[in-house]
Amino acid sequence: MINVSAIDLEQYNYELPDDKIAYFPAFSRSDSKLLFVDKKSGKIKHHKFTDLAELLPQDALLVRNSTKVISARLHFRKPAGAKVELLLIKPLQPSADPQIAMQALKSCSWECIVGGRAVREGMTLEIDAQLENNFHFTATILKRYENKALVQFNWSDEALTFSHILATYGQVPLPPYIKRETDSNDVERYQTVYAIADGSVAAPTAGLHFTPEINKSLNKKGINICDLILHVGPGTFIPIADDKIANHVMHSEQFSVGIKQLKQIKNALEQKKPIIAVGTTSVRTLESLFWTGNLISEGIKINLAKVRLDQWTAYGQYAISDPAIAITNLIDQAAAQKLDSISGETSLLIIPGYQFKVISGMLTNFHQPKSTLILLVASFLGRDLWKSSYDEALSSDYRFLSYGDSSLLL
Numbered sequence: 001m002i003n004v005s006a007i008d009l010e011q012y013n014y015e016l017p018d019d020k021i022a023y024f025p026a027f028s029r030s031d032s033k034l035l036f037v038d039k040k041s042g043k044i045k046h047h048k049f050t051d052l053a054e055l056l057p058q059d060a061l062l063v064r065n066s067t068k069v070i071s072a073r074l075h076f077r078k079p080a081g082a083k084v085e086l087l088l089i090k091p092l093q094p095s096a097d098p099q100i101a102m103q104a105l106k107s108c109s110w111e112c113i114v115g116g117r118a119v120r121e122g123m124t125l126e127i128d129a130q131l132e133n134n135f136h137f138t139a140t141i142l143k144r145y146e147n148k149a150l151v152q153f154n155w156s157d158e159a160l161t162f163s164h165i166l167a168t169y170g171q172v173p174l175p176p177y178i179k180r181e182t183d184s185n186d187v188e189r190y191q192t193v194y195a196i197a198d199g200s201v202a203a204p205t206a207g208l209h210f211t212p213e214i215n216k217s218l219n220k221k222g223i224n225i226c227d228l229i230l231h232v233g234p235g236t237f238i239p240i241a242d243d244k245i246a247n248h249v250m251h252s253e254q255f256s257v258g259i260k261q262l263k264q265i266k267n268a269l270e271q272k273k274p275i276i277a278v279g280t281t282s283v284r285t286l287e288s289l290f291w292t293g294n295l296i297s298e299g300i301k302i303n304l305a306k307v308r309l310d311q312w313t314a315y316g317q318y319a320i321s322d323p324a325i326a327i328t329n330l331i332d333q334a335a336a337q338k339l340d341s342i343s344g345e346t347s348l349l350i351i352p353g354y355q356f357k358v359i360s361g362m363l364t365n366f367h368q369p370k371s372t373l374i375l376l377v378a379s380f381l382g383r384d385l386w387k388s389s390y391d392e393a394l395s396s397d398y399r400f401l402s403y404g405d406s407s408l409l410l
Helices: 049-055 162-169 184-189 205-209 212-221 259-270 280-297 323-336 372-381 383-395
Strands: 033-037 044-048 061-065 067-069 073-077 083-093 107-115 124-127 137-145 148-155 197-200 224-230 253-258 275-278 307-309 341-346 361-365 406-409
Touching: 033 049, 033 383, 044 049, 044 383, 049 212, 049 406, 061 259, 061 280, 073 137, 083 148, 107 137, 148 162, 205 361, 212 224, 224 259, 224 280, 253 259, 253 280, 259 275, 259 280, 259 323, 275 280, 280 307, 280 323, 280 341, 280 361, 280 372, 323 341, 361 372, 372 383, 372 406, 383 406
Parallel strands: 033 406, 061 224, 061 275, 067 197, 275 361, 307 341
Antiparallel strands: 033 044, 073 083, 073 124, 083 107, 107 148, 124 137, 137 148, 224 253, 253 341, 361 406
16 A cells, blocks of 8 residues: 655656757657666666667557647637637537547537636637638637636538637647747647547657657567557646645546457457557556456446546555456456447556556656656656666756657666
């Protein structure tokens, strides 16, 4: 049992100079450096990302997050002319499923973060853009709370989907620490080459380094690929404001995993093949799958179309199933519920002391100090090795954060 109150957040702090932050992507996706960290030996080696296929075990299952970043930042004006920024968080109507919501016609509703003063309930905002042919695009504030709002969007052209609207009037939502305007390059580069499922407002950045050529090298070596979906929300950038981890409210994110992919994961577990997660989002999804299946082993009934995993589920008084059995539970229950995928939301918080159930390693960029992502990395490497890895990266001029370099932790 982990003593959460004993975790000292200051031990997961480090000094990140401004000149180490990558404010722009590298010239080419695969130009990035790759820090290889061997968990067992503690050895740290320097590579290029193009060396990835050579470094991965031949029989590995590489699990990627194929979510797609939407142009979620919209600029409107209040009736008196003042500017208001809306950042889409999650869809509400016509569906909570981003894939369906993006195909909405004429109207849809989303939860948004509001940037601007005195934005009140009932107010209707006009898009801050030059419109043609009597086209109208408005946002009506249905409800306000904290810095958020429930917003109904309406547009006059019945032939345009909300996806088309965002492509025309939205902007790529760069992370808050990249303090610059987006440019045309961000539209392409703040997106993985294998992104297919609309829904994220932040990129799964560990995947930004992949290219078709690297994918070919992985295929040539016999590395199997498994794609799942976790839509990354703005909560991924929320710092831990309280030094007591127990007081931190972990953000919730939507995920979806098909039965075919569950079978890939099950087979890898049964055959003792290493499962390597591309990014912390894939890590959280894979580990969330285990805990959902483990709850089924405990006799808990779960609607696998509406999974809700609490941030502390992994730290409860539950018997622990074999991981392959937990995933088998999901496959069997999905069949019983006549589902071709399982989906829901996870708030799983991975902190030092956590015992990983599914993954054998991960690819990940370098993260902000005292963040939940640093805690996840430290949970895998241990307190001393994560720190020495970051010290090595800093002293070797690695680029940090979303557009930065990568690391392979095995």
